[in-house]
Amino acid sequence: MARGRLRIYLGAAPGVGKTYAMLEEGQRLASAGADVVVGFVEPHGRRPTAALAEGLETIPRRTVEYRGASFTEMDWDGVLARRPQVALVDELAHTNVPGSRHAKRWQDVEELLDAGIDVVTTLNVQHLESLGDVVRQITSVPQRETLPDEVARRADQIELVDLPPELLRRRMLHGEIYSSDRIEAALTHYFRVGNLTALRELALLWLADRVEEGLQRYRAEHGITTPWETRERIMVALTGGPEGETLIRRSARIGARVPGSELLALHVVPGDGLTHGDPATLAAQRALVESLGGSYHQTTGDDIAEALLQFAEAENVTQIVLGASRRGRLSTFLRGGVGHRTIRRSGPIDVLVITHEHAAGSTSPLRLPHPSRATGPRRFWTAMLLTAITLPGLTALLVLLGEHVDLSLALVLYLLAVVVIALVGGLVPALVAALAAGLLADYYFTPPPHSLRVERPADVTALVVYVITAFIVGMAAGTAARSTYQAVRASSEARALSRLATAMMHGQDLPTLLEQVREDFGLEAVSLLERDTGHAAEPRWYVVASTGAEPPEHPYDADVESPVGDDLTLAARGSPLSSEDQRVLGACAAQLGMAYSHGRLAAHDAETGLRAEAEHTRASLLLTASRDLRGPLRTADEALDGVGVGTDTRESQALAVARSSVRRAVQLVSDLDELSRLHAGALDLYLRPVDLDELLTAVLDDLGPGGHTIQCSLPELLPDVIADAAVLTRVLTALAAEAQRHSPPDRPARLTGRTRAGQVEIHMTDGTNNAVQGAERGAHPSRTPDSLTLRMCRDLTETMGGTLETASAGPGFAVTLTLPAAASRRPITPSAPSPTGDQ
Secondary structure, three states: OOOOOEEEEEEOOOOOOHHHHHHHHHHHHHHOOOOEEEEEOOOOOOHHHHHHOOOOEEOOOEEEEEOOEEEEEOOHHHHHHHOOOEEEEOOOOOEOOOOOOOOEHHHHHHHHHHOOOEEEEEEEHHHEHHHHHHHHHHHOOOOOOOEOHHHHHOOOEEEEEOOOHHHHHHHHHOOOOOOHHHHHHHHHOOOOHHHHHHHHHHHHHHHHHHHHHHHHHHHHHOOOOOOOOOOOEEEEEEOOOOOHHHHHHHHHHHHHOOOOOEEEEEEEEOOOOOOOOOHHHHHHHHHHHHHOOOEEEEEEOOOHHHHHHHHHHHOOOOEEEEEOOOOOHHHHHHHOOHHHHHHHHOOOOEEEEEOOOOOOOOOOOOOOOOHHHOOOHHHHHHHHHHHHHHHHHHHHHHHHHHHHOOHHHHHHHHHHHHHHHHHHHOHHHHHHHHHHHHHHHHHHHOOOOOOOOOOOHHHHHHHHHHHHHHHHHHHHHHHHHHHHHHHHHHHHHHHHHHHHHHHHHOOOOHHHHHHHHHHHHOOOEEEEEEEEOOOOOOOEEEEEEEEEOOOOOOHHHOOEEEEOOOOEEEEEEOOOOOHHHHHHHHHHHHHHHHHHHHHHHHHHHHHHHHHHHHHHHHHHHHHHHHHHHHHHHHHHHHHHHHOOOOOOHHHHHHHHHHHHHHHHHHHHHHHHHHHHHHHOOOOOOOOEEEOHHHHHHHHHHHHOOOOOOEEEEOOOEOOOEEEOHHHHHHHHHHHHHHHHHHOOOOOOEEEEEEEEOOEEEEEEEOOOHHHHHHHHHOOOEEOOOOOHHHHHHHHHHHHOOOEEEEEOOOOOOEEEEEEEEOOOOOEOOOOOOOOEEOO
């Protein structure tokens, strides 16, 4: 039986219209004569969505019992028995109730597809497994229901249902998505404009990648290798030379003119594994490419042009950006430039050749090869000295042999000398030696002797062939010497870096690592210095670690310096290093900087762990102490309540003080327990609009009979606050008790409220004039609580998204509690505790 087809309506957030679009498709298919049933649709109370499902046959849901409760799920057995052509199944990522045949609804859908039933379903982008961490970072909400990306990728058709964030929020305000009691919380949390925009971009990008996968699959199935310009892809070829930065920036500007374009950078490493580019330069250029939003790639190939084109065809590149050749005209004419060969073979791919300041002819028209290009300046001048000594000495020896030496033997011996010189110094000394040996052979060993004139044509041919042969042999020997030198150099660099990395992996300390660096580079002393950022006017450096005799203590004391960052540098004393050694030293310095940073992080983690353990122990002790104290304190309270009041006034006062103190201790223990539960994460909150009218009645009830009077003064129109009713009652009760405790007997505590900038401010003060005036002015707030009760109230308030501030307006108790206001306003009803409520 043929497998059914899967169609997914993908959305960026709830409420964009995925279920509505799925039902519209079901109605369209049904009107076209298809057999369509509703397997599962969840309208979420939206009447237009429920109305659209009317007229379609619905398979009744099955009931599942779990932990004494009943739940309804899709009856896939009923759908299989009905065997329709098309089944509409909502919420593909839904988790089934435990006890169902499958754990996930997508597994139910797979069973329907295997039975040959087409399925139309819905999915939100935040439920994709690969995007779970990104969505959690954006919305701060972990996704418990996830769907493997492979399930969505296998869909035969994915259609995006999209709405702009502003329109989606308007739908939310009109009650078209959630019920009224959830609108305010949703708009201020999950449905913020930034969240919706980011989720929308995720959905668009994920779907665009799926479209790209489909296009590449189609091209592969049909054997299409020529690029299709569905998206502008610009590839810049990097050689590792100084012109790379210019090419990257120019390519980025070209791509910026075409929306949706993509920038790729490619460096081709020769097949022998010896890169011709500077690794440090390539690393800097890679960082530049990635900072401009592009991607860096590397491939291997002997033919650079062919490697470039193969990569371009595989990545569907539309433009290749090359730099103008740095080689001279003669070299380009003899061998052909990479740009010329790439253009000749590129076919439909556009090739742009960008000029730059390092191109051949842009500086001086004639440049001699640098002595150090092959094997370094020391070997170059050694080879030149060897030429000056060997050729005259060999010539004198041959002249002394006289008639036993003819031209052929002389040329063979001269050729041997040229090969030796080429192996020592490379091509240039070999070419000089070949020309000098040719002149010496002509002057001494061709008739007429002691003259540069040649009589016999055969001698002329022999000399010309010798010079050409010596030139070719010298070039080959020089190339071999250069390759050998580079291979040995690369091996030495790799060995030094590998040794350092291995030592780091084995946990060697910084002095040991510095000693290894000192030995590798033959330095006298090495120090790792860090700058004290607290003295910006006059930088101060201190030694992190050092090795060797008299290590430098400042960067200016060093002969060699390799900065690691703005505040860390590697300083050394010893002979100056070549540019290549300096580059390798920079890589070693970077590894040492990483080792130092990792060591600091490890020490910080260990210290943090110790602090966390100490904090955990302290919290456990406090929780245990509060639980152990609660019983004796309650017993003492009950015992004091049972003691009768005597006639002695002093005894009565002492008894009242004892009762007050014991009850105060009971309250402190309760506050400590509440604070411990809050910090342990065991406090569950349910934020919703809360009516302060009803809440104040509960607060006065919790305070109990007796004590002082509390004056409540609230405006006639006061909005509800977004809070947890039980937690807010606990906070206001504790604050009212504190205010009463600080109030004189003849001056009652006061509770006032007002609205400011979308928030509700509640002021709780004692009866002193300083506290009342300070709270009404709202001046000099302080976030530092001065008691355990205030700290508990502050932490509980902040968990609800509010703030609690104490006013420092002189002696007295004054706090300001601020909470978000709900959208609706309503007048205070007569059931409120009146402007003046008695405890």
